[in-house]
Amino acid sequence: MVTLDWLLMTYKVPAEPTTRRIALWRKLKGMGAVYLQNGVCLLPKTDDHVRRLKMLEQNVLEMGGDCVILETTALDQAQQSKVVERFKADRNEQYAELIGRCADFEKEIAKEIAKQKFTYAELEEEDTDLKKLMGWFEKIQKLDFYGAPLAEAAQAQLSVCESVLEDYARQVYEANDENR
Template identity: 70%
Template sequence: MNQITWLLLTYKVPPEPAKKRIALWRKLKGMGAVYLQNGVCLLPKTDDHTRRLKIIENEISEMSGDSVLLETVALDGAQAEKVVARFKADRDEEYAEFLDKCKDFEAEIAKETAANKFTYAELEENDVDLRKLQSWLEKIRKLDFYGATLATDARERLQACESLLDVYAKRVFEAHDENR
């Protein structure tokens, strides 16, 4: 196993205002950081992560906080696997939520089809929902640094949703004589 290098950020910020502390946490989670404990998080070492964490380090200082940014490696393969498993688990949580939303999307199309509701308004609404799903999966995928187990299921489920909407769109067009 190649040695994986991570960036380790430790920080402590004042408890108030909570808004700033929460914004910091959300920013780090939005980058895909894994928290080892309160105020201690890891990201894979990349130029982008290095740059963004240096900016965050400056923001912490402006909040009258304290931080240390280090480059680190695991002591051995077992420790590295533990960390990678944490990253995968975080992404799988997001993929599972995504898969639930795909189920909702499929149920909505099924409901409209069962009700013979083939209108442009419904098609447009479902198209907007599909674009949200596509965008959401892309965001998760960008943070899936180590190939979470549900990644393939999510990608396949999105393709199924896209196909389902294509079939629904054809029914809408047929209902309005668009294909003749």
């Protein structure tokens, strides 16, 4: 069995102000942390995660809270698999949301084509939206520590979005006599 090392962070912070508590939660989720319960989260052990958790520990102390960071491993393969599946499930939720947004993107372009709205302004707006989707995918990928199953589907859906945008761009150029 390949043993995975994790960082376990437990913390307790005052209930008020809620904005600081929520900001801490967002930072941890933004790092890809999996919550085992309130105030208890796990991250894969990397130098970057150690450094960032130490900085968050300082934030917790400044809030008047308490924090402990430990290095840990699973007791056995079954426990390790449970944890890895939690990480994958979190990423799958994000990939699924991205796939839904890709479908919305495709519908939006289909609507513009149906209205025959072939303007450069609209093309630029759609291009910006696709770049946002691609950036979001990259962010999810960076937090996909264990290869969530929906990653491939999300990548494929983004490729479809790129093709749809290319087709729309061709129609915009043709409608504006760009190839003369």
